[in-house]
Amino acid sequence: MKKGFLNSGKAKAKLSKDTDLIAGPPKPVRPTEHIGLRYGVVENAGTRPEGYETQKLVHREIDPLAPPEVFEEGTTMYTTQPSVTMDASPAKFPDGWTECLLDPDVKALILATPGFPSPLIRPSSCKYRLSPTPGKGHGLFSTYRIRANDLIICERPLTLVPAWMRISVRFLREMTDQEKAQMQLYEWEQQLKVLFDRLHPDYQAAFVKLANSHQRDGSGPIAGIMRTNGLGVKCLQTGRYPEEEQRKYRKGIYTAVCKEISRLNHSCCPNTTWHFDLPTFSFQLFATRDIAKDEELTISYIGLGEPAKDRQLALEPYGFQCTCPACLAPSFSDVQRASCLSMPVPNIGDGLIKLALIEEAGLQGGNTYSKTLKIVMELCIGAGDAESASTYAKKLANRVWSAEANEARAYTNPTAIHSHPLWIERT
Ligand SMILES: C[S@@+](CC[C@H](N)C(=O)[O-])C[C@H]1O[C@@H](n2cnc3c(N)ncnc32)[C@H](O)[C@@H]1O
Structure with a gap:
């Protein structure tokens, strides 16, 4: 005009x-x-x-x-x-x-x-329904088994x-x-x-x-x-x-x-996460782990690294008391969260342990998981293992919502790893 x-x-x-x-x-x-x-x-x-x-x-x-x-x-x-x-x-x-x-x-x-x-970008089929959920109003539930990293909603x-x-x-x-x-x-x-x-x-x-x-x-x-x-x-x-x-x-x-x-209702161990995609001007909701049929889909409304009592404080404006597994057992989960999120990664073995501990805590949708995957990929490059490095690059690239995914997309096969700056530096 x-x-x-x-x-x-x-x-x-x-x-x-x-x-x-x-x-x-x-x-x-x-x-x-x-x-x-x-x-x-x-x-x-x-x-x-x-x-x-x-x-x-x-x-x-x-x-x-x-x-x-x-x-x-x-x-x-x-x-x-x-x-x-x-x-x-x-x-x-x-x-x-x-x-x-x-x-x-x-x-x-x-x-x-x-x-x-x-x-x-539309998911292959609609995999959720809106249903009442006791004590939470309504919520979204899976209607099929959903695999980790699947796109569930785009709107x-x-x-x-x-x-x-x-x-x-x-x-x-x-x-x-x-x-x-x-x-x-x-x-x-x-x-x-x-x-x-x-x-x-x-x-x-x-x-x-x-x-x-x-x-x-x-x-x-x-x-x-x-x-x-x-x-x-x-x-x-x-x-x-x-x-x-x-x-x-x-x-x-x-x-x-x-x-x-x-x-979507809140959980401190959510099974989905979202990302705003500017070119499509839309939110994309992804599964952060495998989700069973009829399981409730949840996101986090707040940062998840803090202890349960601080998380509850951050949730106050929403007017509910969180009853997720982490909030029901704070003395265990507070220590579990703090230690897995802050664990250093000096070698590949520790990186893999850290990833497993983050999964156990239900925090695999978060940044620390992506950053750890990236470190493990780089450690594999340092060790001259292009095959394993590309496997971790692939895992990272599948996490479309994470900031690291874009860069990782270039290294999802072992030959492409040879063009990674760290590979060039070591050869
Ligand atoms: C963004 S809405 C979520 C959808 C809402 N349940 C509905 O019926 O449309 C946020 C509100 O849902 C409820 N809610 C979300 N997560 C909850 C939880 N974990 N436990 C209890 N209520 C929750 C609270 O009333 C909160 O203010």
Whole structure:
């Protein structure tokens, strides 16, 4: 679409879904940092202090192809990705699309991704069902035996929004911190409502069916569902935020809600893991070990290296007590986890022991397992054993979700190992 097109009568008559909106306050308001989101039961949740003025957001239609530098600092953009026409329906576009709230430079990054938007990579068949699960609401269960590394689900999220956002709130002098936090949640909901209204009715229906563990902390209904079901997307970093701010405030990280994958319950020994694939703009869910028919599929909502009591603390916003095997036997599993994850790998034998111990702890979906496989592969190269090195490269390459898989793909046969820098160095 050409610049200026949006002002033409033709454009107004035929508003297409690739017409983006930007949101911003009517006059400059000093942006405020998140005070920190509360959860659980918050007193006076959802009430607005007397005299509080709701921020009126101004939405403007813009040229969807406008470069990021034309936007004012602090502008966020409502955009549909991949872009579809107004009459798009899930039946016509089974790959689906996502309603996004993006920083303009992140939208530019998505559009510049080689291959974007590629069609979804579909698993050979549907291997799961949604069923009630005692004490956990609903969950996903396998309908077939699933093998380790198999792709189980591939889906585009319904929504994608920043995990951290500048939210303009006109604070009154007498407001307490609690009230300020409540007003941020209130204003956030107003912005999310615009996004929700852009969803296709079928997607809206799927969204409102999802769990909400934030019903008594002042989160609006849309924010509550996002806080309960959002999966983190870290690959949309544009270098705008320093690393420290990314870690501390989750700046530059996005959170996405899915119709299917958001139905997965948590386990500290999960049997699946997921990865966001930018070219297809989709989440891919993989089995991290063999899964029996009718077993519940689980992911981890949190980091798994910490002791059970810290993990439970991190799970508090989700409002449940974890009863996975590791949490039921913390005195054993805390030691088991800490020792296998920190075990040094001076030789191939120790590497193989470490891999077996990580499997025993149920942590084979994690980074430490991939990193150990890589070290074992490199130790095999050092020992001049191209055959074994390629076997471990193959295992690594099959772990599509891991950061190391891409590089390993080049070394999955013994001849290719001869082109590995470490092999060249030793010969
Ligand atoms: C992302 S949703 C998962 C799907 C949800 N069970 C449903 O019915 O749609 C997260 C919510 O599921 C429940 N949940 C997830 N894992 C659980 C677990 N291990 N034990 C108990 N409840 C769990 C909690 O209520 C949590 O807030």
